[in-house]
Amino acid sequence: MPGPNVRDEDALNAGLVLDVVRTILADVIGEDYVSVIEIGPETSFQADLEIESIELVALGEQLQERYAHVDFAGWLSTMEVDEIIAMTVGDLVDHITTTAQEQVSRETEVHGG
Amino acid sequence: MADLVVRGVRFNVVRLGPSAHAQQAPEVPPDPYRDGRRPVVFLHGLIMDNLSSFYYTMAPAVAAKTDTVLYDLRGHGLSERPMEGYRIEDGVDDLVGILDALGIDEPVHLVANSFGGTIALATALRRPERVAGMALIEAHPAFSGWGQEVIEDLLDLISGFDGPGIRDYLATEAPRTLRRMVKTCEELVIVSSMGEDLPASEPTDPDRLLAVACPTLLLYGENSDIIDRAFVLEESIAGSELVVVDGCSHALLMENPKEVERRVTAWLDEQARVALAEEIGAASR
Numbered sequence: 335m336p337g338p339n340v341r342d343e344d345a346l347n348a349g350l351v352l353d354v355v356r357t358i359l360a361d362v363i364g365e366d367y368v369s370v371i372e373i374g375p376e377t378s379f380q381a382d383l384e385i386e387s388i389e390l391v392a393l394g395e396q397l398q399e400r401y402a403h404v405d406f407a408g409w410l411s412t413m414e415v416d417e418i419i420a421m422t423v424g425d426l427v428d429h430i431t432t433t434a435q436e437q438v439s440r441e442t443e444v445h446g447g
Numbered sequence: 448m449a450d451l452v453v454r455g456v457r458f459n460v461v462r463l464g465p466s467a468h469a470q471q472a473p474e475v476p477p478d479p480y481r482d483g484r485r486p487v488v489f490l491h492g493l494i495m496d497n498l499s500s501f502y503y504t505m506a507p508a509v510a511a512k513t514d515t516v517l518y519d520l521r522g523h524g525l526s527e528r529p530m531e532g533y534r535i536e537d538g539v540d541d542l543v544g545i546l547d548a549l550g551i552d553e554p555v556h557l558v559a560n561s562f563g564g565t566i567a568l569a570t571a572l573r574r575p576e577r578v579a580g581m582a583l584i585e586a587h588p589a590f591s592g593w594g595q596e597v598i599e600d601l602l603d604l605i606s607g608f609d610g611p612g613i614r615d616y617l618a619t620e621a622p623r624t625l626r627r628m629v630k631t632c633e634e635l636v637i638v639s640s641m642g643e644d645l646p647a648s649e650p651t652d653p654d655r656l657l658a659v660a661c662p663t664l665l666l667y668g669e670n671s672d673i674i675d676r677a678f679v680l681e682e683s684i685a686g687s688e689l690v691v692v693d694g695c696s697h698a699l700l701m702e703n704p705k706e707v708e709r710r711v712t713a714w715l716d717e718q719a720r721v722a723l724a725e726e727i728g729a730a731s732r
Contacts, residue, residue, distance in 0.1 A: 367623070384622050384623035384624055385624075386623075386624050386627060387497070387499040387500075387503065388459075388497045388498065388499045388519070388524045388525055389525075390499070391461065391498065391499045391502050391503075392459075392525060395461060405507075407463055407502060407506065407507045407510065408507045408511075410502070410503060410507075411503065411504070411506070411507040411508070415503055418503065
């Protein structure tokens with residue numbers, strides 16, 4: 335029985351997802367501006383990281399490559415720009431783990447448990 | 448998201464499409480016009496703008512139905528900022544180069560905002576075989592003298608940064624986003640050749656626009672400061688259709704993104720429906 339792939343299992347672990355998000359953020363924003371160590375679930379994209387809208391797109395696209403189950407563009411388009419900018423790193427991590435959990439549940443149903 | 452090197456410049460390109468997530472949304476009914484659709488390319492505005500203004504608004508809705516490309520123009524967003532190549536003709540060549548690099552050789556629909564519309568109109572004139580149609584939001588046609596006017600306005604804006612205390616504020620407390628915005632503006636307008644290139648670009652005057660043959664949707668805000676261009680474009684371009692949105696200014700895309708999305712996606716549907724009907728008609732003859 336084909337189970338969820340390894341990448342999806344990684345996506346269920348909030349700690350691992352946070353590490354991935356941290357690494358990509360440091361790459362997108364530049365490590366001289368943001369220290370990987372300082373990024374946590376409470377970190378706000380706007381207030382703490384002062385992220386630019388185009389950098390958030392780059393973050394989403396890189397996460398998209400890493401977590402194929404998440405439609406980042408579609409998810410972001412359901413929010414107002416103000417909501418997107420007010421997000422925390424934890425909100426993003428939650429979205430990735432929640433959608434991964436939903437996918438695993440769906441696959442379990444399909445494959446009869 | 449991928450970097451593409453075109454004409455010696457690294458471009459930030461995002462390609463979205465219907466295939467990636469189609470299987471996740473079984474509730475979405477099949478698209479009756481699918482075979483009539485063309486790829487869509489989004490073109491953003493000048494200086495402060497980048498592909499995110501479409502990525503956050505209508506791009507996902509468009510990408511649900513067709514192959515969709517967004518990119519940061521030369522010098523903008525996360526694309527490279529070379530010191531030259533800012534004539535409108537360069538913008539056309541960059542666009543065609545990106546399409547070539549992506550292997551898109553069929554004509555595309557251009558969806559453009561403001562200065563993106565300047566490039567779209569020039570593309571329809573210079574490379575008509577690459578353009579199936581245009582949805583132009585608050586387009587700035589490059590009428591004679593337009594480039595000079597734009598640069599003078601930008602220089603005025605930049606001279607404002609020299610007001611009392613502003614440089615100090617930018618160097619110390621100003622948010623990173625504002626500092627970056629000022630830097631982008633100064634680098635493009637003063638340091639790069641944009642200041643000379645835009646005024647030296649070949650104009651797209653109303654008499655030349657008579658040659659635009661593709662279907663064109665014109666969207667303008669009721670209170671736009673460039674609404675006069677809307678009427679000139681409507682008169683010059685035979686296949687054009689003008690929609691004026693109530694209560695909006697030149698910032699139409701940001702002020703009423705849902706209405707712009709509704710108008711543009713309905714227009715794209717109509718283009719696909721017509722293309723499909725023509726195809727079926729041709730096949731049955």
